[in-house]
Amino acid sequence: MAAPVPAVCWVRAAAALLLGCCGAALASGVQDQAEQFFRSGHTNNWAVLVCTSRFWFNYRHVANTLSVYRSVKRLGIPDSHIVLMLADDMACNPRNPKPATVFSHKNMELNVYGDDVEVDYRSYEVTVENFLRVLTGRIPPSTPRSKRLLSDDRSNILIYMTGHGGNGFLKFQDSEEITNVELADAFEQMWQKRRYNELLFIIDTCQGASMYERFYSPNIMALASSQVGEDSLSHQPDLGIGVHLMDRYTFYVLEFLEEIHPASQTNMNDLFQVCPKSLCVSTPGHRTDLFQRDPQNVLITDFFGSVRKVEITTETVSLDSDLAGFESKLPKDELATEPLKYAEQLPVAEIIHQKPKQKDWHPPGGFILGLWALIIMVFFKTYGIKHMKYIF
Amino acid sequence: QLQLAVPVAVVFAPGSVPGDLPRPLPFRDVQEMEISVNLRTSITSRYETVYRSTTAQEEAALNVATAREADAALCPLQDASLGSLTVYVVPETSSVLPQGVSIYVGKHRSALVRAGPSLAALRTRLRQLTQVMSFTASSIATALSDRVPDSQLGPDARRHLKSSLGYEITFSLLNPDPKSHDVDWDIEDAVNRYVQPVLDKLSLVANFSVDSQILYYAILGVMPRFDKESSSFILSAHSLPHVINPVEARLGSSAASLYPVLNFLLYVPERSHSPLYIQDKDGAPVSTNAFHSPRWGGIMVYNVEAPGSPQASLPLRVDVDMVRVMEVFLAQLRLLFGLSREELPPEFLLESPGNEGLADWELDRLLWAHTVENIATVSTTLTSLAQLLDKIGNIVIKDDVASEVYRAVASAQSAMAELATGHLYSAFQASKEAVTSSERAFFDPSLLHLLYFPDDQKFAIYIPLFLPMAVPILLSLAKIVREARQRKKEPTKMD
Secondary structure, rough: OOHHHHHHHHHHHHHHHHHHHHHHHHHHHHHHHHHHHHEEEEEEEEEEEEOOOOHHHHHHHHHHHHHHHHHHOOOOOOHHHHEEOOOOOOOOOOOOOOOOOEEHHHHHEOOOOOOOOOOEEEHOOHHHHHHHHHHHOOOOOOOOOHOOOOOOOOOOEEEEOOEEEEOOEEEEEEEEEHHHHHHHHHHHHHHHHOOOOOEEEEOOOOHHHHHHHOOOOOEEEEEEEEOOOOOOOEOOOOOOOOOOOOOOHHHHHHHHHHHOOOOOOOOOOHHHHOOHHHHHOOOOOOEEEOOOOOOOOOOOHHHHOOOOEEOOOOOOOOOOOOOOOOOOOOOOOOOOOOOOOOOOHHHOHHHHHOOOOOOOOOOOOOHHHHHHHHHHHHHHHHHOOHHHHHHO | EEEEEEEEEEEEEOOOOOOOOOOOOOOOEEEEEEEEEOOOOOEEEEEEEEEOOOOOOHHHHHHOOOHHHHHHHHHHHHOOOOEEEEEEEEEEOOOOOOOOOOOOOOOOOOEEEEEOHHHHHHHHHHHHHHHHHOOOOHHHHHOOOOOOOHHHOOOOOOOOOOOOEEEEEEEEEEEEEOOOOEEEEEEEHHHHHHHHHHHHHOOOOOEEEEEEEEEEEOOOOOOOOOEEOOOEEEEEEHHHHHHHHHHHHHOOOOOOOOEEOOOEEEOOOHHHHHEEEOOOOOOOOOOEEEEEEEOOOEEEEEEEEOOOOOOOOOOOOEOOHHHHHHHHHHHHHHHHHHOOOOOOOOOOOEEEOOHHHHHHHHHHHHHHHHHHHHHHHHHHHHHHHHHHHHOOOOOOOHHHHHHHHHHHHHHHHHHHHHHHOOOHHHHHHHHHHHHHHHHHHHHHHHHOOOOOHHHHHHHHHHHHHHHHHHHHHHHHHHHHHHHHHHHHHHHHHHH
């Protein structure tokens, strides 16, 4: 009877050892995941979403931007950390059959405009200059806090741009352009001042890949909806509204983002696979050579969501409630301020009846003068001085 | 490169002088240590030590029963300028220090050290002590974190608040269930009694502004689990990162100031989810019931006891115990600034700073780190501004931008000079001025490079206009020159 008992004991010991190993492996696995969680090194998230077109037939660009805005808000980035630039002329456009709505799915399934859209730069404020000011931080001091990008060196920024573009440029509101060189320089200015930790740049325009060709600052990952020479196509028209509602690339990216929730572990490689050529007709491209981490380790929520690092507080300060209440040691300097008065303004009548200022006359400058002198001299030398009398 | 000088005074009580002193007391000694930040940058730290023996008053002060009384008695006798340290060496058999403790660090800028067997042992203890009380290689590396290669920094190197000219502190009370709890907190009184002394002490470092708010129906983003054994609700450590997000949208921040905001939230759980405890990674409940997020702020969960009788009328009146809450919030504030007390060896005894929140030497630590960080920021900003000006040749620098740049350079140089002589306070003030000026110069709205056209764009606009017009002009010029040459040749032929 002695033999089976030690065998059982041995089996039990082996099972206990195995369980112990598994437990240790599991614990270390969780530990590893926790370490990886910390590896991204950012403490806050910002998003800059720009729609660069206006007019009714560019409905899909506004719907693109608003859908990305919704996803980003759903995954946790608050409005105070989102800079939204839209022409905002869709919802109240006279041609909109459903006023105060912007739909992103046909059959009017999803209204992305809603009640709580916070547009920071609207209508004519969406200019290249304002966009570059937001990025580089060179904003006039009177700008309110909601219009600023107050990122620091631990911020991950998502920049999404959509509109009409070409090889090396992006058209802003039908009147100006931003080139890829300017964009790359703006990002370099941001890097010099450490205004970002990592940057994800997504662009959905025709020939979008040309916009990220010139980047040279570190820690930038870029995605585009089409390569140079290809056009990005729109997805589906809605017969009730009469325009195309979304672009293909953004549509499939949003379908992908619908499955992401704040705790998901999906990484960037999956985002690169979104919208293959069969669905998108154009070939999406991406650029990761400037990015220091492997895209496999980059979570989608690192950019689209706002998942904060937390630490348990284990220390306390011991306060003595009896001691408190003494006068503070430092003198509080009370400045006697004058009561503020409403500013004196010029009476309006004076302004209206002011005579226009006399503008001094300047003789024409050197270049124009020289040019005219050259033209006249050449004319008369070529055709002879005898023509002079017919002119004067 | 940068030199940081720390004036240290080592005072030997009678009976503690080690036998192997190189020179008779008093004498001066300078120790230099090099902290290399990256391949090109390094910082030299100089410890200018003065060794002397105690005066009669100091001896009397050291003859008391406990270290705390000694510290209090010694305080008025020291040179208390910012950045300086005084170390009193007591004999090995002295009873001023409790058993097993060989170093006692006081609330101000002094410490008591038990004498070792030889000068070398004393020196190692002194080096350890001065590093704790002023700066270490890792704290300097953290301050200069954007110059250190990533592999050298620890994972938590960049979580402390960056040096800024001001901070905004917001205390928020979250009450998701106003029907059950009528929560009242006397925040104004608590801020005046407990928070204001700490902020007064920190006022050297930055400007602080405090505000508070109460938010109703603010729920956390995570559903807590019910734990049958303790019949309480549990928030586990890995769900904590998702707690903050839904609340953050409603927290708001002052529209006027651009300073970083620190949010301290007090959450009173709903009746149906009480009591709510936070569990750490090992499953043990956290004693403070609070957690914090680097560079953002902290959250504490305040549990309200269930009413004694089921017929108690709702809503229950809850008066928040502000002392308990402020103890946790002030600890979180210290941790956010990077003043933690955990990493010291056991033979150290640290005096608790009491209501002031932080000891003088901890303030010094903060000032050293912030001064170095400020100087590094100024040099980075001005270098990148110079690079921008190099790249865009025709940028116009306004006079005030130029004067800000000059002021920034002058202040940075004076800050470095003050650091090298050990005047921490004036170095910090100079570095703050330098940062303000350089930021103002760099972020001046007129420096947008979009406003200056590059040369290739100028060509691209003017050539299509003037080239067609210029072709006949140039051809005619060529004809004139040919004719003139021909006429010169003709007279010689016409004979």
